[in-house]
Amino acid sequence: MINVQPSNFIEELVLNDIETKGLKEIITRFPPEPNGYLHIGHSKAITVDFNVAKKFNGRCNLRFDDTNPVKEDVEYVESIKEDIRWLGFQWDELRYASDYFDRLFEIAVDFIKKDLAYVCDLSAEEIKEYRGTLNKPGKNSPYRDRTIEENLDLFYKMKEGAFPDGSKVLRAKIDMASPNINMRDPIMYRILRATHHRTGDKWCVYPMYDYAHPMSDAIEGITHSICTLEFEDHRPLYEWFVNHTDFEIKPRQIEFARLQLTRTIMSKRYLKKLVDNKSVSGWDDPRMPTLSGLRRRGVTKEAIADFCERIGVAKSNSTVDAGLLEYCIREDLNKRATRAMVVLDPVKVVLTNFDAEEYLELENNPQDASAGTHKIPFCNEIYIEREDFKIDADKKFFRLKPEGYVRLKGAYIIKCETYEIDEQGNVQVIYCSVVKNSKSGHDVSGIKTKAVIHWVPVKYAVDVQVRNYDYLLIDGDEDKDFSERMNPNSLKIIDNAKAEPFILQSKPQDKYQFLRLGYFNTDYLSSRDKLIFNSIVSLKDSKGK
Ligand code: ATP
Numbered sequence: 001m002i003n004v005q006p007s008n009f010i011e012e013l014v015l016n017d018i019e020t021k022g023l024k025e026i027i028t029r030f031p032p033e034p035n036g037y038l039h040i041g042h043s044k045a046i047t048v049d050f051n052v053a054k055k056f057n058g059r060c061n062l063r064f065d066d067t068n069p070v071k072e073d074v075e076y077v078e079s080i081k082e083d084i085r086w087l088g089f090q091w092d093e094l095r096y097a098s099d100y101f102d103r104l105f106e107i108a109v110d111f112i113k114k115d116l117a118y119v120c121d122l123s124a125e126e127i128k129e130y131r132g133t134l135n136k137p138g139k140n141s142p143y144r145d146r147t148i149e150e151n152l153d154l155f156y157k158m159k160e161g162a163f164p165d166g167s168k169v170l171r172a173k174i175d176m177a178s179p180n181i182n183m184r185d186p187i188m189y190r191i192l193r194a195t196h197h198r199t200g201d202k203w204c205v206y207p208m209y210d211y212a213h214p215m216s217d218a219i220e221g222i223t224h225s226i227c228t229l230e231f232e233d234h235r236p237l238y239e240w241f242v243n244h245t246d247f248e249i250k251p252r253q254i255e256f257a258r259l260q261l262t263r264t265i266m267s268k269r270y271l272k273k274l275v276d277n278k279s280v281s282g283w284d285d286p287r288m289p290t291l292s293g294l295r296r297r298g299v300t301k302e303a304i305a306d307f308c309e310r311i312g313v314a315k316s317n318s319t320v321d322a323g324l325l326e327y328c329i330r331e332d333l334n335k336r337a338t339r340a341m342v343v344l345d346p347v348k349v350v351l352t353n354f355d356a357e358e359y360l361e362l363e364n365n366p367q368d369a370s371a372g373t374h375k376i377p378f379c380n381e382i383y384i385e386r387e388d389f390k391i392d393a394d395k396k397f398f399r400l401k402p403e404g405y406v407r408l409k410g411a412y413i414i415k416c417e418t419y420e421i422d423e424q425g426n427v428q429v430i431y432c433s434v435v436k437n438s439k440s441g442h443d444v445s446g447i448k449t450k451a452v453i454h455w456v457p458v459k460y461a462v463d464v465q466v467r468n469y470d471y472l473l474i475d476g477d478e479d480k481d482f483s484e485r486m487n488p489n490s491l492k493i494i495d496n497a498k499a500e501p502f503i504l505q506s507k508p509q510d511k512y513q514f515l516r517l518g519y520f521n522t523d524y525l526s527s528r529d530k531l532i533f534n535s536i537v538s539l540k541d542s543k544g545k
């Protein structure tokens with residue numbers, strides 16, 4: 001008996017296998033195809049694969065499932081490694097399915113020798129036609145009864161390049177009448193002259209996923225091959241391949257539900273399209289649900305871990321509200337983001353009775369006393385948000401209005417005396433007086449205010465660029481094709497936002513809460529000369545409003 005509390009059905013199955021099959025070590029793998037960058041859905045699979053291994057003191061390999069040379073690239077291999085490390089996981093061994101090409105070929109030869117595989121000359125269309133449908137059994141290929149000798153000869157010749165692409169395939173000899181279409185003599189090998197990112201032009205035959213995957217698992221000694229539900233129907237085939245080989249460890253396939261998130265594209269193929277047609281700036285565009293995009297946006301790995309924990313692991317598909325991910329991001333950033341004041345749409349306020357200059361103190365994070373404070377200069381001209389001043393304000397408007405009072409964060413209460421507007425009616429400047437004895441923390445003025453607004457001193461204001469991001473997809477219509485749901489307003493750039501001088505210290509990836517505005521991340525491209533901030537998430541759930 002081992003002393004482990006399973007926390008989901010996968011861990012229960014694994015525990016049961018340990019107890020009934022006497023497995024000595026648990027080995028799992030995360031098997032991405034290097035045909036794109038990882039997205040938030042992959043983080044669920046990564047978390048499951050690595051955590052199951054960890055829980056049972058086992059190992060987890062990273063294996064690149066690189067059996068399709070046409071779509072794969074080293075750029076993707078590198079990004080996948082970086083993303084997994086960023087999430088905080090470390091693989092035990094780094095493997096490539098392409099490392100096994102020789103071995104996979106030999107095993108296929110064994111299948112032929114056992115009369116369990118044959119070379120078939122039907123065209124792709126004919127194979128499809130012969131396969132039948134869900135209601136109609138398939139029929140045997142006329143090439144199914146080739147002798148073992150003939151099959152061996154043809155298979156070697158396929159490898160040597162004797163036949164054109166697509167002219168022959170190697171098929172498993174199973175059952176053309178099986179109710180499971182995957183069992184109707186699936187293809188094991190195809191002829192394809194394509195340069196592979198690791199093996200170059202060595203091969204002109206490549207194994208198919210359904211064959212390569214179980215065999216790669218078996219070669220590596222994987223005990224539990226965890227994958228997503230769309231492979232459930234492939235499990236009998238997985239077992240067929242595994243059970244017709246002599247590997248000591250017979251890996252077991254376990255499926256769980258894919259992560260689906262509202263308003264989120266979860267397909268590498270489609271994400272690649274957005275990159276290729278320049279709808280986004282790249283795989284790491286902060287709007288992308290890729291791990292590199294989320295990282296650049298400012299989402300932390302702790303928020304992703306919390307999210308993966310909360311969604312759990314289930315056996316049936318469901319769609320998670322993107323609001324849950326936002327919630328996890330907000331919870332985490334609240335604990336770690338530095339508070340700062342930034343005005344996005346500035347209007348100038350002149351403080352008519354104040355001509356001193358003084359330094360005030362602002363808490364870096366009220367949630368964390370150890371974060372300390374920073375200084376902000378206060379002088380007779382400040383910027384406030386244009387929308388924090390209203391001329392024809394009703395009683396419910398508690399911010400600045402003519403004759404009204406409002407508190408400036410960390411500073412004083414001010415009273416609006418007068419203002420100037422231009423010909424279009426836009427406010428040009430507001431004149432206020434500072435209320436005596438109203439300094440924050442020492443307020444004995446007796447004046448009550450119902451709102452606190454943020455501000456930035458004009459003299460010391462720093463120009464920053466703020467990039468406000470929204471979802472790539474518009475809300476609703478989850479069933480519609482992505483292309484019909486693109487959000488035309490997913491990026492708004494604000495070029496001359498005004499920030500307090502403290503912001504000059506920021507380095508790429510530093511995270512802030514801009515008071516009253518939301519959470520922001522310092523972009524990779526940000527520098528002292530051009531400060532750039534990416535919006536991460538709002539302060540509150542906007543859906544609740
Ligand atoms: P995509 O359809 O986005 O290209 P994929 O399944 O083809 O995804 P792979 O590189 O084959 O991507 O995935 C590696 C592993 O990640 C697989 O085990 C796969 O099941 C898992 N995975 C992919 N997408 C999700 C998801 N949305 N939720 C959970 N696991 C996922």
Ligand code: MG
Binds near residue numbers: 033
């Ligand atoms: Mg795939």
